[in-house]
Amino acid sequence: MSDNTILILAMRWTHILTAITAIGGTIFIRFVLIPVAESVLDDETHARLRAGLVKRWQKFVHTCIMMFLISGFYNYFVVTGPAHSGQPLYHALFGIKFLLALAVFGLAVVLTSTKDWSKGIRANAKTWLGLLVALGVVVVMVSGVMKNIPKSGVTPSSAQVTLNGNPGR
């Protein structure tokens, strides 16, 4: 066990739990809560539920963005990036993933904003939340591809690695 094994693990758990919370929460809101609220609530109660939900979910969104950035940059600069040195494909995928994640963060911030300028987008919340889920899924898929690229100097058949990303031999 290396000195920073605990930190590496903590950052990994943080990243995965944040993805579960953010994407799972968005799927629940878009495909369960909104359709049920639309069908059983009167307009006034629906508007109150919506305002309360946005205010509370906004805190989750902001915290998740912070967690993603801290654990993601740690992961990339300390753990996986160095382990993939000299592999342009890995770093290009990271660039694509990062840009997609920024789009996800921006859209999530707009959808949970209580300011007037975001009204137009929030009026079509169902459509934009659907896009948010789709983009989130693509980010997870790109991450899965990154994870399956063997580290530098490791052949696919010996791709067992230690937690710090170095070959486990």
Ligand code: HEM
């Ligand atoms: C929408 C936001 C994001 C989602 C849903 C997401 C999701 C994931 C998932 C599911 C993994 C695989 C975790 C594992 O198996 O250990 C992962 C890995 C990773 N993520 Fe993210 N992430 C997001 C944002 C970010 C950001 C903003 C960064 C960088 C600042 C980042 C950097 C990384 C790195 C470096 C890995 C390791 C990939 C590898 O195993 O080689 N992620 N992410």
